[in-house]
Amino acid sequence: MxxxxxxxxxxxxxxxxxxxxxxxxxxxxxxxxxxxxxxxxxxxxxxxxxxxxxxxxxxxxxxxxxxxxxxxxxxxxxxxxxxxxxxxxxxxxxxxxxxxxxxxxxxxxxxxxxxxxxxxxxxxxxxxxxxxxxxxxxxxxxxxxxxxxxxxxxxxxxxxxxxxxxxxxxxxxxxxxxxxxxxxxxxxxxxxxxxxxxxxxxxxxxxxxxxxxxxxxxxxxxxxxxxxxxxxxxxxxxxxxxxxxxxxxxxxxxxTLPARLERITATTAKIVEYLQMHDRVEKVIFPLDKNFVQYELAKKQMQGGCGLLTFIIKAKNIATIEMFCNSLQHILMAVSWGGHESLIIPRCASIKPEKFIAASEEHRMLRLYCGLEDADYIISDLERGFEAIKEME
CATH class of the missing domain: 3.40.640.10 (Type I PLP-dependent aspartate aminotransferase-like (Major domain))
Incomplete structure (x- = not known):
């Protein structure tokens, strides 16, 4: 089309x-x-x-x-x-x-x-x-x-x-x-x-x-x-x-769908690059990233990746992840995606604290949706979260 x-x-x-x-x-x-x-x-x-x-x-x-x-x-x-x-x-x-x-x-x-x-x-x-x-x-x-x-x-x-x-x-x-x-x-x-x-x-x-x-x-x-x-x-x-x-x-x-997707896609590329370079991030999962295990199939079937990505944070306990999320001021903690606003949801929100396993990648996952805000605006808020967990250690 x-x-x-x-x-x-x-x-x-x-x-x-x-x-x-x-x-x-x-x-x-x-x-x-x-x-x-x-x-x-x-x-x-x-x-x-x-x-x-x-x-x-x-x-x-x-x-x-x-x-x-x-x-x-x-x-x-x-x-x-x-x-x-x-x-x-x-x-x-x-x-x-x-x-x-x-x-x-x-x-x-x-x-x-x-x-x-x-x-x-x-x-x-x-x-x-x-x-x-x-x-x-x-x-x-x-x-x-x-x-x-x-x-x-x-x-x-x-x-x-x-x-x-x-x-x-x-x-x-x-x-x-x-x-x-x-x-x-x-x-x-x-x-x-x-x-x-x-x-x-x-x-x-x-x-x-x-x-x-x-x-x-x-x-x-x-x-x-x-x-x-x-x-x-x-x-x-x-x-x-x-x-x-x-x-x-x-x-x-x-x-406005094409215009919104175009802006969100461009912003997401910058966020992926930022997270991949951060020393507190273990892994970034995004289907149109060249490191993604099914990248070739993604390229074949998908014309774009929009704004949803997951990153695995380095954390020894659930309190670190909670501090990161609680410190964000502009990225909202909520389910869903696709709107004008950036959102984040930690996987550990569905895990009882006593069941948290620090060695589990899944337990340390954070799903981020990049909205229509400027990329630097989103990055500055993520940096705020990373600074907060640095201070608590």
């Missing part, structure tokens, strides 16, 4: 301004309901809600503009927009399993995907096998006759393991297995799994698409038949569709 196509999709595609008084920004169609003049028109809407406006739990004109833009960016035939990324994951999986089925998932997927696999689907006799997804041989080894889904997350959001999308898609098609890929790390501007043969691609639009940390949403893109199937069942039944105002916020976010 070239820059001209991206510019057209983001700024013009699916917008017919003559329909709304030639307004530059599309209106928020803040309605729950749509009226009909003839009984036959209402009857047709009942028969095929996917092709008309009936009730905003399903389709809505503001949401429709967003859906078309996001599907085009993903190189997909169609997409649905949910009120969270977790809802998109749930619908994608639930639509493609039945009792007795088996799922192969990459290890350590997003928290709510794992909760679904471990706690919800087993109630309906659906099992899951977690694997190291960096090797196609691992998919082959655990695939069964009843395997219905390969669940991917590439890169993941802590250590950034990748899956070979083309190889996994080829294997899946041999066995009639549906592939689902979480693309939240890259966005469709930097990676399009559908172009490698993946069936369903999802992302947390809360992050880069929205871009301002003021709305929550999820996107699920794929073939039109699959998307319509999910719309008529899981989407309408669960009632997890996005509301018009939030859809409008996402359209607004899309307008």
């Amino acid at each position: 070239n820059d001209l196509n991206i510019s057209f999709i983001i700024n013009e595609y699916a917008e017919d301004r003559d329909d709304y008084f030639r307004a530059v920004a599309p209106p928020i169609m803040q309605t729950s309901n749509f009226a009909f003049k003839k009984v036959d028109d209402l009857r047709k809407s009942f028969e095929d809600e996917y092709s008309t406006w009936l009730y905003s739990r399903g389709l809505n004109p503001t949401v429709e503009i967003l859906r078309k833009k996001l599907a085009a960016l993903d190189a997909a035939e169609d997409c649905l927009v949910f009120n969270s990324g977790a809802a998109a994951i749930f619908a994608a999986a639930l639509a493609n399993v039945k009792s007795g089925d088996h799922i192969v998932s990459v290890r350590n997927p997003y928290t709510w995907a794992k909760k679904m696999f471990d706690e919800i689907l087993p109630r309906f006799n659906v099992s899951v096998t977690y694997i190291d997804g960096t090797k196609i041989e691992n998919f082959i080894a655990v695939t069964k006759d009843n395997t219905s889904i390969y669940y991917l997350e590439t890169p993941n959001s802590w250590s950034y393991e990748l899956q070979d999308l083309e190889a996994v898609a080829t294997l899946a098609k041999k066995h009639n297995i549906i592939t689902i890929c979480d693309n939240s790390y890259c966005t469709p501007l930097y990676q399009r799994p559908i172009e490698y043969g993946i069936d369903l691609v999802l992302q947390s639009a809360t992050k880069y698409i929205a871009g301002h940390s003021d709305t929550v949403a999820g996107v699920l893109s794929g073939g039109s038949n699959m998307i319509q199937k999910i719309f008529n069942s899981e989407y309408l039944n669960i009632g997890s569709g996005i509301q018009p105002f939030n859809a409008w916020l996402l359209i607004r976010g899309l307008r």
Whole structure:
């Protein structure tokens, strides 16, 4: 996809301004309901809600503009927009399993995907096998006759393991297995799994698409038949569709997406370089760094790396890591990423202090998201944290 196509999709595609008084920004169609003049028109809407406006739990004109833009960016035939990324994951999986089925998932997927696999689907006799997804041989080894889904997350959001999308898609098609890929790390501007043969691609639009940390949403893109199937069942039944105002916020976010990603990417490169040179940093993990173990695959599949990286701090105890994070004044300690503000989260926040192991790289991980601030501004705050732990020793 070239820059001209991206510019057209983001700024013009699916917008017919003559329909709304030639307004530059599309209106928020803040309605729950749509009226009909003839009984036959209402009857047709009942028969095929996917092709008309009936009730905003399903389709809505503001949401429709967003859906078309996001599907085009993903190189997909169609997409649905949910009120969270977790809802998109749930619908994608639930639509493609039945009792007795088996799922192969990459290890350590997003928290709510794992909760679904471990706690919800087993109630309906659906099992899951977690694997190291960096090797196609691992998919082959655990695939069964009843395997219905390969669940991917590439890169993941802590250590950034990748899956070979083309190889996994080829294997899946041999066995009639549906592939689902979480693309939240890259966005469709930097990676399009559908172009490698993946069936369903999802992302947390809360992050880069929205871009301002003021709305929550999820996107699920794929073939039109699959998307319509999910719309008529899981989407309408669960009632997890996005509301018009939030859809409008996402359209607004899309307008600046390329510019934001460009600035964030440039800033991240400077932060990676700074951290790699710091004597208190043991390792920096970033998929487009030449030292990354899967760098060649990252270069092949990804056009960019955005702003999420992990560094492993040298620390003999948990108090050192806590002091580093507590001393930061501008980088916020919070989950998620993709907004205007830089964020940090230490892995040890999910570990009880008495369980902390200083020799464990994982326990000493800090995930940093580089926002839209100036690189020197972020670096100066990181330096503040490093100075604080130097003083306590």
